[in-house]
Every structure is written in structure tokens, then in C-alpha cells.
Amino acid sequence: MFRGPRKLGHMSAVPTDESERRSGPLLQHLARRMRLRSESVLTPLGLRPRHLVALTVLRDSGGISQQGLAATLQIDGTNVVGLLNDLEADDLVERRRSPEDRRRHVVSLTEAGTKRLREAECALAGAEEDVLGALAPGERDLLYELLRRASQGRSSSCAEVVAEGGPDAC
Amino acid sequence: MFRGPRKLGHMSAVPTDESERRSGPLLQHLARRMRLRSESVLTPLGLRPRHLVALTVLRDSGGISQQGLAATLQIDGTNVVGLLNDLEADDLVERRRSPEDRRRHVVSLTEAGTKRLREAECALAGAEEDVLGALAPGERDLLYELLRRASQGRSSSCAEVVAEGGPDAC
DNA sequence: TGGATCGTTCGTGTAGGACCAACTATTTAT
């Protein structure tokens, strides 16, 4: 893990430390704004924000077990069931039993799902324009690319992190 | 599932359109992962993710009315009250009556608040490392900068957008 | 054969946050 040069014991009383700014809160804030905007647009399509997240993950992953999906989305397996029930009821997704392990369901987008996802993304242009309006088109592409790469990075479980993390490291 | 009024799109039958990918779902996904990681780290500091968002906004804005804060955070004014009550109870924030309009409270970080925010950001290093681990340090800085600029862009209200938006524009 | 694993259902709990009503203090408009 990255161990940068650490804090100096004697900072001025009003330090304004620029180097420790975190993306977390900003991410939180923008995601929230985006979600608020998206809901009204998604409703006519019979989708909710979380559905869209799932569909996106499914498109990127091709086919994936429900466990894998739960791990990727970081939500409880039991809740994945309900999510997929929604999507399957609308024929956007299909569960096929895995041939090599018949306990597993391999989840993948149907053609209708692919199409619906595209419609949704199209409909979200306005929301994105509004929330990311301060960024130039090229910057938005850059942002997308960074977010995509970050999303695909390894996702360790909370347990692992707690185990490995130890003290606060700062 | 959640049956809204349907509206069939008429899209070309074949494509895999790369150009309409949206950052929204990715933002959603990463923000969620970051929030899950953050909570356990923030708890010992007596903070919640939303507190951190508020503190961050306050640091960036210097002093701001509660209405302004509500608009920026895009949460209801009545909920801002509770949020600020939390923070003020911990002496992280102060409300001063505005001299030029004594109805207003100007909210700003206290010194303790600035300090606590820095501590929190410091403690969040691990969470960020985990969620953004796939990005190189320079890329994380870039991401932060993009997010910051996007956050500071004008935030129109939902009402405005609905009024101006009209049809889907796609 | 007896665990362990994947998915499923159901039920409970918690938290964020919207929204409404009613109230006070203050400003602005008539």
C-alpha cells in the first residue's frame, strides 16, 4: 500500500492542508444529484437507478453468477434476488443454470435488456448535462474513463480490508 | 415490478452504441462503495458520510446560508436543520445571524470543524485506496479535480430543469 | 451420506431523506 511522507508535527493553526482532500464526499454528492435527476427520467422506462447500475454491470461483465453480481455491486445476495426478479419480469435479463455447476445461475442481458439500457442512457443525456454541465465534453469523457477503470479494479470485501487495514494508516 | 407508463423508443435495431455511455451508474456505484467503506472509519470520529459532505461543502464555500446549503446539497431545508444541529452540537460548525438580513443564518466551519474534517479525510485514506485502487495517484488527483469542478457548477432546481427540458433531447 | 454452497423466500430493522403543517423572527411591499 501507498505510504507517502506523513504529517508534520507542527502545522500552523489554520493549515488548509490541500494534499489530503478526498474524492469520497464529492462522489457522494454528485451521485446523489445524478440520482435525483435520473429518477424522473427513468420512471417512464420502468427502471430505477439501481436497475441501471445492475444492467450496466451486466453489460460490462457479459455473464456472471448472482454471487459475483452481489460482490460487484456490494449488496447482499438476498437483495440481488429481488433486483433480478424485477429485471427478469421485464425480460431484460435472463438466468440460465450454469452447465458446469448447476447450483449457479448465470445472469446475462437479453436483447431487450441491451436495448432498454441503451434507451435509458439516451434518456439520461439531460441529467448528465445538468449535473456535469460544468465540464467540457472532453472532460466528461475523461471522467467516464476514470470512473470505469476505478469500477473495474479489484473489489475486496469489507472483512478483508478490516483484516489487512489495522490502524488508521494516516 | 414497478410499472410506469411505457414509452417505446425507436432505436436502430443493431448497434452497441459506445458513444452514449453515461457516467451516472458508475458514479452511483463508486459512491456506494466509498460510502460503505467510509462508515466504519467515520464512526469513531462521530461523523456520518453526509456530515462529511456538508463539511466539505462548507469548507469550499466559506460561509453560506442554510438555504444555500440546502440548494447545494440538494436536500430539503428541514433536513438541513437537523444536519447542522448535529454538527453544531459537536462545535464543528457555527450559525451566525447575517448582519444584512437578520433572518438568515450564515453557516461556517469552526476551527474544530476544520480540524475534524482534516482528521476524517486523513482517516479515509484507506477507503480511497481501496475504492480507487485501480487508479494511479496522478489519475486520482485528476478525478478529484474533475469532481470538484463538476460540483461547483451551477445547480439548477428540478423544477427549472423540467420546465426547460421538455422532450428527451436525444 | 453428510456437509457446504447457490439461490430463494420471508420477515425485521435501520437509515436517509422527502414532505407537510405550524410557528417565530424578520424583511419587503402596499
Next chain:
DNA sequence: ATAAATAGTTGGTCCTACACGAACGATCCA
């Protein structure tokens, strides 16, 4: 001067997303 609008506050209700637990069928594996 008085009425209307605005900023904040309190208290309440409601909805949604999720976590988490229990119990179950199907399947794999030792």
C-alpha cells in the same frame, strides 16, 4: 401600518434501499 413573503425551527409521517437472519430446495463434493 399592516400584510405578505422569507429564513429558520420543530415535530411528525411516509417511503425506499438495504443489511441481516432464518429456513428451505437443489446441487456439489468429500
